[in-house]
Amino acid sequence: MTTFKWIINESKLPWLKLDIEFPYQEMLKEAQALKNEFVAHRPIERNAGYRHKGWHSLCLHGISSKQTEHYTHYGYSSNEETPYIWTEIADACPISVKWLKNIYPCDEYYRVRFLLLEPRGMIAPHRDMDEHKLSPVNIALSHPKKCYFKMLDHGIIPFSEGDAFMLDVANKHAYINKSNQDRYHMIIHGNYKSNKHWKELIENSYKKNGIK
Numbered sequence: 001m002t003t004f005k006w007i008i009n010e011s012k013l014p015w016l017k018l019d020i021e022f023p024y025q026e027m028l029k030e031a032q033a034l035k036n037e038f039v040a041h042r043p044i045e046r047n048a049g050y051r052h053k054g055w056h057s058l059c060l061h062g063i064s065s066k067q068t069e070h071y072t073h074y075g076y077s078s079n080e081e082t083p084y085i086w087t088e089i090a091d092a093c094p095i096s097v098k099w100l101k102n103i104y105p106c107d108e109y110y111r112v113r114f115l116l117l118e119p120r121g122m123i124a125p126h127r128d129m130d131e132h133k134l135s136p137v138n139i140a141l142s143h144p145k146k147c148y149f150k151m152l153d154h155g156i157i158p159f160s161e162g163d164a165f166m167l168d169v170a171n172k173h174a175y176i177n178k179s180n181q182d183r184y185h186m187i188i189h190g191n192y193k194s195n196k197h198w199k200e201l202i203e204n205s206y207k208k209n210g211i212k
Contacts, residue, residue: 004199007206009133014154014171016134018164019205022099028141028161030093031114031184034058037089038116039066054121054177058089060096060186061112065089068113079110079191096186105197106190117147117183123175125152132170137188139164144179166202 007016038056057068065087067074076082090097100112117123129135140159149157152172157165167173177183192198 004202007134007202011134011206012132012168013134014151014168015157016166016202016205017158017209018137018166018201019208020104020164020201022104022139022162022164023095024139024141024162026095027093027099027186028184030096031058031116031141031186032182034089034092034114035116035182037065038114039068041068041115052121052123054118055123056116056118058114058116059087059111060089060093060114061086061100061109068111071110079189082110084110100188104188105192105195105201106188107193107195108191110189110191111187112189113187114141115185115187117175117177117185119177119180119182121177121183123173125172125174127172128169130170132168134166134168135189136169137164137166139186139188141184141186142182143185144177144181144183146178147176147183148178149173149175 007013038058041055041057042052059065059068062068062084063074063082071079071082074082086097100106100109140161140163143159143161143163147159149159150173151157154171157167159165
């Protein structure tokens with residue numbers, strides 16, 4: 001039964017490509033203009049001891065632009081109590097903000113981050129949560145050739161620039177940029193509550209991908 005809740009919580013899909021468009025070229029230019037503001041993201045993977053290489057982030061919506069990690073890292077116990085705001089970089093990203101506020105079907109934003117992986121950079125294998133379900137939305141503002149987003153037991157996520165995927169990040173995953181170009185993505189976390197447009201997007205995307 002392909003209802004919204006079943007797709008998200010019970011389908012066991014490792015990823016779902018979303019049937020949504022966004023002005024990725026303009027959003028990319030906004031992210032690139034802020035490159036010097038990015039901070040190292042999780043330079044040491046907690047509870048693992050290994051290091052990522054060349055991975056940087058910047059919050060468009062969050063506690064502040066440079067506080068890019070999970071809310072527990074800053075002493076909060078839930079998204080609801082975390083004081084998220086449109087950060088100080090929002091004015092420099094009018095196209096991204098307009099798309100998020102007016103087009104993307106989310107009721108309440110938590111973290112919205114630009115993620116940069118430098119040439120020859122690597123995101124070491126890790127898991128972001130314990131519960132298996134489709135959760136964050138990862139959209140490719142750029143995706144050079146020789147960039148590989150791998151998920152254990154499921155292979156390479158077929159990203160191209162301009163694609164948006166909802167991911168099950170309870171699966172161990174890793175990323176390597178073998179190109180000589182920066183790779184920019186955006187990751188969106190939010191509360192969709194009873195947003196009917198979000199539900200329609202998920203169900204329509206599932207059907208369009210021909211998943212059975």
